Amino acid sequence: MLNSKYAGLLGLTLLSLGVATRSQGQRLGNSPYSRLGLGDTYFNAGGVRQTGMGGTGLAAPNGVQVNDLNPALLYYMNRTTWEVAVNSQYKTVRNNIQSQKTGSATLGYFALAVPLSTRWGAAIGLKPFSSVDYESVQTSVLSDLSQTPVQYRYMGQGDLTEAYFGQGIRLAKGLSAGLTASYIFGSIDLSTGTQVQVANPLTDTRAVLIDHIHYSDFKFRGGLHYRGKFNDKLNYNVGSVYAFQTNLSGDRLQTQETQNPDGSQLSGTRADTLAQQTGYAVVPALAQFGISIDNNKNWSINADVAQQEWSKFRSFNQQGGTAAVPLSNTFRAALGGEYVPDPTSVDNYFKRVTYRVGISMAQMPYRPAGQTLYDRAISWGFSLPVSASPLEATTVSLGFTYGQRGNTDVNRVSGSEERNIKEDYIRAQLGISLNNRWFIKRRIE
Numbered sequence: 279m280l281n282s283k284y285a286g287l288l289g290l291t292l293l294s295l296g297v298a299t300r301s302q303g304q305r306l307g308n309s310p311y312s313r314l315g316l317g318d319t320y321f322n323a324g325g326v327r328q329t330g331m332g333g334t335g336l337a338a339p340n341g342v343q344v345n346d347l348n349p350a351l352l353y354y355m356n357r358t359t360w361e362v363a364v365n366s367q368y369k370t371v372r373n374n375i376q377s378q379k380t381g382s383a384t385l386g387y388f389a390l391a392v393p394l395s396t397r398w399g400a401a402i403g404l405k406p407f408s409s410v411d412y413e414s415v416q417t418s419v420l421s422d423l424s425q426t427p428v429q430y431r432y433m434g435q436g437d438l439t440e441a442y443f444g445q446g447i448r449l450a451k452g453l454s455a456g457l458t459a460s461y462i463f464g465s466i467d468l469s470t471g472t473q474v475q476v477a478n479p480l481t482d483t484r485a486v487l488i489d490h491i492h493y494s495d496f497k498f499r500g501g502l503h504y505r506g507k508f509n510d511k512l513n514y515n516v517g518s519v520y521a522f523q524t525n526l527s528g529d530r531l532q533t534q535e536t537q538n539p540d541g542s543q544l545s546g547t548r549a550d551t552l553a554q555q556t557g558y559a560v561v562p563a564l565a566q567f568g569i570s571i572d573n574n575k576n577w578s579i580n581a582d583v584a585q586q587e588w589s590k591f592r593s594f595n596q597q598g599g600t601a602a603v604p605l606s607n608t609f610r611a612a613l614g615g616e617y618v619p620d621p622t623s624v625d626n627y628f629k630r631v632t633y634r635v636g637i638s639m640a641q642m643p644y645r646p647a648g649q650t651l652y653d654r655a656i657s658w659g660f661s662l663p664v665s666a667s668p669l670e671a672t673t674v675s676l677g678f679t680y681g682q683r684g685n686t687d688v689n690r691v692s693g694s695e696e697r698n699i700k701e702d703y704i705r706a707q708l709g710i711s712l713n714n715r716w717f718i719k720r721r722i723e
Contacts, residue, residue: 308371308380310412310699311684313434313601314644315591317410317466321584321610322347322499322521322564325387326363326709329677330659331614332636334580336568337503337517342673343661343711344389344401348517348568349456350503352399352446355391357671357713362388369703374686382411386707397448407438410466429473431484436466438493446501456501462526462561463494468600471537483536483544487552489600490531491593493559497524513572521564523590530555530594557594562587576618584610588643605643606650612638614657632661634677646698647689655681659707670714677707 312318324347328335336348341356363386371378389403416430439462446456468491473484499521507513535549543549564586572578587607593599614636623629635658642651659677684700 308378308411308413309409309701310371310414311642311644311701312410313412313414313432313468314603315408315588315599315601315605316438316493316559316561316593317408317434317436319408320406321586322519322566325361325389326659326675326677326707327616327634327661329679329705329707330634330636330657330675331580331616332612332638332655332657333610334568334582334612334614334636335570336501336519336566336580336582337515337570338568338572338578338580339503339505339515342671342713343675344391344403346389346401346403346405346442346444346458347566348501348503348519349401349444349458349499350446350454350501350517352391352401352444352456353397353448353454353503354446355393355399355401357393357715359391359711359713360389361391361709361711362386363675363707363709365705365707367703367705369701371699371701372686373697373699374688375697386709398445399447400443400445402441402443404439404441407440407462407464409437410434410468426474429471429484431471431473432469433471434466434468436464438462438464438466440497452505454503456503458499458501460497460499461494462497462524465490465492467491483538486535486537488533488535488549490533491528491600493526493528495524495526495558497526497561498522499564511573513574515568515570515572517568517570519564519566521566523563524561525558526561527558528556528594530557555594559593559599560591562590576621577616579615580613582610582612591643603644606641606645608641608643610638610640612636630663632675634659634661638681642683646696649687649689649698651684651698653681653683655679670712672713673711675709675711677709679703679705681705 309318323333324335325344327343328347335345339351339354341354344359344361345351365386366383368381387405389401391401393399413433418428440460442458442460444458446454448454468489469486471484471486499519501519503517505515532553533549533551536544536547538544566584568582570578570580588605589607591605598604616632616634618632620629638655640653642653657679661673661675664672664674682702685698686700687698689696
């Protein structure tokens with residue numbers, strides 16, 4: 279007979295698998311806000327451990343799970359650790375008139391961290407940087423006497439990926455510093471189709487403007503961390519990270535073609551090249567600060583804040599990028615923690631499970647009619663020890679987030695109505711950490 283704790287864990291696990299199965303093979307699942315800037319940007323949010331704590335962990339050292347939030351924390355890795363995760367998402371996108379349900383499932387990230395000496399740790403990894411996936415349709419009429427309907431279809435797809443190499447080194451007792459060098463690369467395809475809707479839809483064709491942009495360049499961020507003691511049973515941690523402003527080099531190709539209603543190119547026509555240019559996108563600096571309190575045994579409480587100057591974003595010298603929508607600076611705050619009832623318990627498995635919870639609130643960079651939009655979320659998660667030995671250990675971690683961003687307000691600008699978009703989402707992340715003691719043993723001080 280299953281006890282209540284086991285049933286609860288089983289239920290949450292089935293929920294994550296259900297979300298992943300339902301949305302398998304898709305991307306973001308029509309995220310209208312990904313039309314702006316470089317798309318939905320994954321701010322420096324860490325891995326599955328941080329997901330369960332609301333995206334916190336800038337100042338929370340951990341020796342068995344990779345923390346790429348702050349490279350200074352790589353010093354605390356006490357085992358060679360390989361970690362991989364998958365992401366899934368299910369959400370409802372709506373305005374004040376209609377709604378749509380959609381989902382996605384993708385590879386999240388992978389990382390390999392190695393303790394190189396008693397004072398030095400390093401990690402390499404691959405993770406998403408931003409994603410674009412949207413499709414929207416708008417209909418208006420020609421201004422002439424015919425009042426012929428015209429349909430505008432906006433579509434975008436693509437992503438940018440970050441490959442990184444980070445190092446953390448101890449400078450003095452309790453003080454460590456780190457540096458991460460990343461290479462950002464990927465392509466984004468945007469299209470705008472214009473279709474005049476005549477009486478016979480079988481003969482309808484549409485003119486489509488296609489914008490293909492490939493970005494690639496290096497990006498750097500540095501981190502600091504200090505760990506001290508209030509007393510013999512209570513420790514405090516302070517951490518900060520600064521990601522420097524970067525110009526991502528880009529190659530842009532704009533073409534125009536005539537398509538059939540099904541999206542295929544019209545027979546007997548060819549794509550015309552309108553422009554081909556090189557340029558760059560300005561990715562603004564990101565500043566993060568965090569504090570943490572723990573007992574160096576079985577619990578920690580963390581608080582993080584972040585600020586990014588998206589008002590400085592430019593793409594090919596255009597403010598707001600290809601969507602021509604200027605962005606605004608953002609601020610994010612989060613609070614989270616983790617708890618293990620008894621890490622050394624032998625007779626009760628659930629006392630060795632790590633339980634996590636967190637909340638977060640973030641401003642969005644888009645300000646329709648000057649109105650600030652928010653992304654509010656609650657998170658929870660846990661880590662399940664699968665095996666443990668003096669030389670190796672395996673942990674399965676799950677992180678969940680339920681949140682809402684945007685709203686369904688209607689703004690009236692210059693005599694016309696603009697409808698805001700609201701997204702209700704649930705995200706699940708499943709991660710596996712494999713630990714092996716290749717080199718040395720080190721404890722969190």
